[in-house]
Every structure is written in structure tokens, then in C-alpha cells.
Amino acid sequence: MKYFKTKVFRGALVFNYVTQKMKSETNLVDPLAYILILARQIEHLADHAANIAEHALFLMEAKAALPRQVATVKLNSTQSN
């Protein structure tokens, strides 16, 4: 199964940059807040692309992919038990 590969951890780049900058230059808080929202929206774009990819895989493979969130939730519940 190729769907879930190990992540390359790159850290919280945007968030760290924004919080550091907010602390040092308080007059820039407004545009920096916008940048945080922009980052979140770009992430949503990528999520939608991944969703489309899953639907396309369903069409091509004739088999429904397990939603990634479900896999994570199941994993968490088994760990807590």
C-alpha cells in the first residue's frame, strides 16, 4: 500500500516565523495574522487535491480508499486502550 508513506518532518516553518516576527515587530501583527490564515488556506487547497486524488483512485482501482482521518482515529483509540 503506497498511500501512507513516512513523512519527512520539516517543522512548523510558517507558524514559527510568524510568531517570532509578531514578538519582535508589534506593528506588523495585522498582516502577519493574514499570513497565518493564508497558510491555512493553502493547506486546505492541498487537502482538496489529496481528496480529489483519492476519488480518482477509487475510480481507477474500483476500491474505496480508507479515509486517512479514520485510520488516525482508530490508531489513537487502540493506543489508549
Next chain:
Amino acid sequence: MPHQFGFGMEELKANLTLMSSLVNHQVQQAVNSLTRASSNIYKEIKLKDDEIDAFDELLQVQCENMFALQQPIANDLRFVITSLMINNQLERCGNISVSIANRTKKINAHKNLILESGIVDMAKEAHKMISQVIEAFLNSNLELANNVIVKDDKVDEQNSLVGASKNINFLCPALRDEIF
């Protein structure tokens, strides 16, 4: 009757192709608006978004008609279901593009912050994913669709606020094998 059904499927695919190329263009424009200081981009994107909304409604009606009147089965049924789902996702992408352009317009005076923060790279990666996934869907390219799903994790990582769930994906393949 079979002739009519085939015609409907072709029309559906043609409309979806048109809509996906429109959305691809929109996302590209939104990414461009991050780097370019032009106020016209927002107006253009806003106008094009109405077109995407119209396509969304058209495709929804077409898919509903296919279900109700033609009773598709097997591969055709999967195609209609997928079209309905992808149509929904594409429309959301269009809306997000408008929103990105709108927000970028508001912080036009602080372009240097946008460039420093690294969201331009994220946006370029997201746009690449969208164009790849559209190509994968239209050309039935399995490999490309898989690549996009793997890449999504990278964009999420770039934006993640907490470093938890680092190793969670090691175990997911085992979970999948257990279920299927």
C-alpha cells in the same frame, strides 16, 4: 437508449474537463497574486469564480439526472459518483483561490513578509498538486494520483503547529491490510 447514455457520459466528462482547467487557472492566478503586486488579479479571479459556480451547478444537475434517469452500473456508476465528488472539491478550490486573492490584496503593502514567510513555496506546491491530480484524473494515471496523496503530507507538515503524530503513518499500512 444506450446511445443517449453514452452521450450523457461524454458531456459530463467534457464539462468536468472544462471546469478542472478553469480551477487550475484560478489557483495559478491566486499563487501569482501572492508574489505580484497587481490589484487586477482579484477582480479577474472573482469574475471567473462565478463561471466555476455555474459549472458546479450544471455538473450536479447532470450527475443527478444520470442517477435518476439512466441507472448507471459498475464503471459508469463509479464515474458519475467520482464526478459528483470531484466537482464538489474543485468548487471549494475555486472559492479558496478567491479568498487567497482577497486576503493578499489586503496585505499588498507587506509583500516582503509574504516572501519571507515561505508560504509562496507552499502555494506553489499546492498548485502543482492540483494540476497533477487533474492530469491524473483525466488521463487515469494511477502513479500520479498516489504521488499527490504522499505530497499532501508534506504541505501539512510545513504548516503543522505541533510536531505530534510523527510516527503515526508507520502503522497505517498495517491497519489498511487488516481492514481490506
